[in-house]
Amino acid sequence: VDASYNYSGGKIDIPRCRFNFLDATVMGSGTVSQSGNALQIDTRASIDNLKVQNLGTISKEIEGRLYGNAKARLALSFRPGDGEIADTLKGTCDFLITNGKVANTGVQNALGIWLDSLKYKLKDLEFNTISGSVSADRGNLDIRTLVFNSPDVRVMVNGEVQKKKDLNAKLILEFNSN
Secondary structure (H helix, E strand, O other), X not given: OEEEEEEEOOEEEEEEEEEEEOOEEEEEEEEEEEEOOEEEEEEEEEEEEEEHHHHHHOOOOOOOOEEEEEEEEEXXXXXXXXXXXXXXXXXXXXXXXEEEEEEOOOHHHHHOOOOHHHHHHHHEEEEEEEEEEEEXXXXXXXXXXXXXXXXXXXXXXXXXXXXXXXXXXXXXXXXOOO
16 A cells, blocks of 8 residues: 555545555545544545456455456545445446456346347357446435447446335347347
């Protein structure tokens, strides 16, 4: 970790921070301040050269399911110690994943009713890019744009996820003649 910081009046200002996480380079800045009885953390960061499959070491839900190279830009604020972090989290994240694969996602089962002849193509999909812009507001996610591009399939999504449960989104599937 390489960081500089200033502490004054009960507030920590971090104008520059750099560290490696799961073999990715993370660079950012932030502040930590007291807000009522809880800390308020505001941060901006860029993440480069993340091997997405490495996220499987911290999330069993995606272990062995997502591969590729990612970069992201994010701006987040949250209040640890003031309930669940997800319930206090606000911010945005723009990301790009290139040259990867989505494996054993279950998408083929959900769409199998309508796309039975394409099940084999939907089980494991190699892709050129997955890009998106997402904002978080106290447990709700606003998917401003999410685009999955592969040689044979393109999926575009925008909508919202409320409290990690309900998805209200517009989904466009496009297939080429293959």
